[in-house]
Amino acid sequence: MDISAREKNIWIELAITGVVSVYYFYNNFRLSGWTEIASYEMGLLVRDVIILSIVASIALYALFARENPEQKDERDRAIESRGNAFAYYSLTVLCCLLIGTIMLSEGIVVLGKTSAINGPVAMHLLLIALMISALIKQATQLFFYRRG
Amino acid sequence: MANNQIENKIRQLRFEHGQMTQSALATKVGVSRQTILSLEACRYSPSLELAFRIAQVFQVPLEEVFTYSPD
Numbered sequence: 001m002d003i004s005a006r007e008k009n010i011w012i013e014l015a016i017t018g019v020v021s022v023y024y025f026y027n028n029f030r031l032s033g034w035t036e037i038a039s040y041e042m043g044l045l046v047r048d049v050i051i052l053s054i055v056a057s058i059a060l061y062a063l064f065a066r067e068n069p070e071q072k073d074e075r076d077r078a079i080e081s082r083g084n085a086f087a088y089y090s091l092t093v094l095c096c097l098l099i100g101t102i103m104l105s106e107g108i109v110v111l112g113k114t115s116a117i118n119g120p121v122a123m124h125l126l127l128i129a130l131m132i133s134a135l136i137k138q139a140t141q142l143f144f145y146r147r148g
Numbered sequence: 149m150a151n152n153q154i155e156n157k158i159r160q161l162r163f164e165h166g167q168m169t170q171s172a173l174a175t176k177v178g179v180s181r182q183t184i185l186s187l188e189a190c191r192y193s194p195s196l197e198l199a200f201r202i203a204q205v206f207q208v209p210l211e212e213v214f215t216y217s218p219d
Contacts, residue, residue: 004181070180071178074179074183074194075182076180078192147191
């Protein structure tokens with residue numbers, strides 16, 4: 001497969017975003033069911049996520065990105081701006097959905113509890129929105145790189 | 149960057165200029181080889197500046213490299 005160093009880096013970023021997000025949300029949900037935030041275990045989880053991100057970045061870049069990416073040219077910048085635009089649209093839509101959900105959820109049963117969306121749940125939903133928009137940015141860039 | 153109406157003769161001109169490689173042309177005009185590949189496949193329309201730089205490398209007028217053919 002003919003793949004540039006820049007495209008390879010985006011694949012690596014995509015993999016890291018995916019792995020770290022899945023690890024964080026899986027463990028977070030297992031620990032607190034997303035409703036608590038300030039606990040000792042949560043602190044440990046955040047520490048583990050940071051360590052995992054660093055280790056995964058070093059390992060993946062060492063294994064797959066040996067050559068330095070060439071300087072960005074106009075096509076790279078065009079593709080990057082498309083990725084940013086798609087990520088922006090998705091983040092806007094997700095934030096609007098979240099705002100709507102928070103407004104509507106007052107008094108409605110949410111995640112099996114009778115309270116409205118609390119701070120920690122809102123924070124996790126925002127994190128999911130950020131993660132999705134980052135994935136959309138990287139996927140968009142890869143789509144346009146692969147298309148030629 | 150959709151399939152566009154701007155066509156070009158970059159590939160032909162490369163061969164007419166001592167079978168210049170895509171990498172060599174990319175280096176001369178300051179872009180990546182993938183960008184030259186995209187240009188030759190007419191999947192990417194270059195900026196005016198890049199178009200002029202390519203024409204300059206082949207020492208031909210711009211319209212000999214790029215042609216615009218509307219439907």
